[in-house]
Amino acid sequence: MFSIETLQFESLLKLVAGNAQTPMGRDFVLGVRPLSSRPELERDLRLVEETFALKEEEVVWNFSELSEPSDAIALLRIKDSSIEPSILRELARLLSQALFAKDEIRKEKQVAPTLWQIVETLPKDLADLAAKINNKILPSGEIDDSASSELGRIRREINSQRGKLTRSLEGMMRSNSDAIQDEIVTLRNERFVIPVKADFSGKINGVAHGASSSGATVFIEPLESIEANNELQKLKANEENEIARILFSLAEELREQLPAIERAVDAIAELDFVKAKTIFAERFDAIVPEISEDETLDLVDARHPLLEENLRTAETQRSRDNSVPRAVATGKNDKNEGNTNDAIARSHNHPDAEAPP
Template identity: 50%
Template sequence: MNDQASHTLEFDQLRALVRRGAQTSMGCARVDALVPLDALEELQKALAASAECVQLRKRGATWSFSELREPAEAIARLRVEGASLEPLTILELAQLCEQAMSARAAIMAEREESPVLAEIVASLPRELNSITARVANKILPGGDLDDRASPELARIRHEIARLRSSITRSLENLMRRSEEAVQDDLVTIRNDRFVIPVKADHRGHIKGVAHGFSSSGATAFVEPLETIDANNELQSLRETEEREIYRILFALTEELRLQLAGIEKAADAIAKLDFINSKAVFHQNFNCVIPEVSMAGQSFVRDSSVSSNPFKRTTSQTEVSSTRVLEFLEARHPLLEENLRASGGAVV
């Protein structure tokens, strides 16, 4: 279709109507790339997919692709050997796999009535379910690692909690013994180390390392000598924790990397299904009819048709001659219907 025809038909605005039904950026991209089809087999397959999706929606067999980010960047990084993914990126890929496999389950349960849709998801590997479960057991929704992500991480965090409590108790006891020198009865943290607020003119009363002053200069934040060794140990434990977190994330990344081909299939399946579903939503919103297209001699014949995408609608038979000229009978432009709805006019 040339630019003049596209402008005359207001095709961009038509695509915008269909885009409303897309749930992902991948689906939106496919809608934006939508053009009329002129290959019979491709057209029949696209219409069959739309028809199957419409029927599945009527039977309540739907799928949802909620809060999915564009996976291209994460997949590209996954292709880099030795690269480790951040926890939120791992969660995003796991969510992609989970929603793709959920759609697969819904469609395969109806595969006899939905062969075209089944073809899209049939090759998704079941291993995606396993990796999704492993990620969910190790990474919390906010991106932090669960204490049970590994026995070593659980041990390290237990030690950190024990040591933090011990340091806090020691500092609280010290503040009670040195009330006249303490500005506030509050243990705080400076430079990742536990300190107490000491009056600047009483610094000599508490031996230790100063980690800065308040904005007024009236308070010095002092790490007492008696907790320096414990603070050093705490710092060492935190570094050990970071190394263990990196090890776990790298291992999960490697598991995802082993399933790279399946993840790419999952992303492609979601893009296709979201695109098809957006057309089914359009079908529902505008009470469309899925056309049946077949070869009759050198002609295409459409019964009860809309256009291939489907943007046009008619209740009468339309024929396409060997010169492929379309004639739509009793058709209505969806944009006109949309404008009528917006203005409160009657759609007849």
């Protein structure tokens, strides 16, 4: 009896996992174990067959720039917890790509009923929620001015107040040019100040907010600008509160859809797993095996994919060393011959083991 270790099952899974496009898909591949249920095995083989059939119809899906969502999901499970803008955008990206895959499969769901079952229950509402998040949160993670009318109003007031304060300080510097080091309004401790020569610091009444490294300049907030600076800080606090409210509202909407989001994560993981197997199959000229009723094992031109991979790697290295293109014969590519990799060999000991692909 061959063991999983003898057949290098874990190494085979790593080879297949290299084709996954997402962390979830990779984990799915690496978590595969031989199946003892024939219906489960037949379902997995149908998924591969249907994916190949859809490709012939030019129906494909891809996943890109998706992060592992477990931390985000954990935050959604915590009532009233806040979620960073970048994480909200990552969830929106995940939902958008899951729904894109659903739309693609829907086109030929009669051809791919098993694949359709994976995505069928994903609600359309997720698309609206993903769009709302992307509209309110910029790619940089900043909140867009249009995220709420209140945020837009506050930011307009901030810009107006900042402009008035800056102009006032610029006028003050012109009036006291002999005491000013550089006529540039500066920000210190989140407050607008002017750079005053250390020898003239007593000429400008106000609050000192530190000095330059050389000590030649003192940054002073004139008394006349304190109230304006205070008003600006108040507006900034209002802005932060409004941003927090927007982010909390988005998190709550996601929280209400948590079961559907978890289904989207599972769907992406399995679809990525299936696609990784089809890429593996194409690379090694593998076919979907036919499972016999009497457990008969028929191997034609069978080869171990790990050995073939090692040969390819070695041949590539030799070609680079010699600067001479070379090729490795990998056996016949007949749809009725070929091999399904060592997974067929596993079926000798695990008749119902799943074979990638």
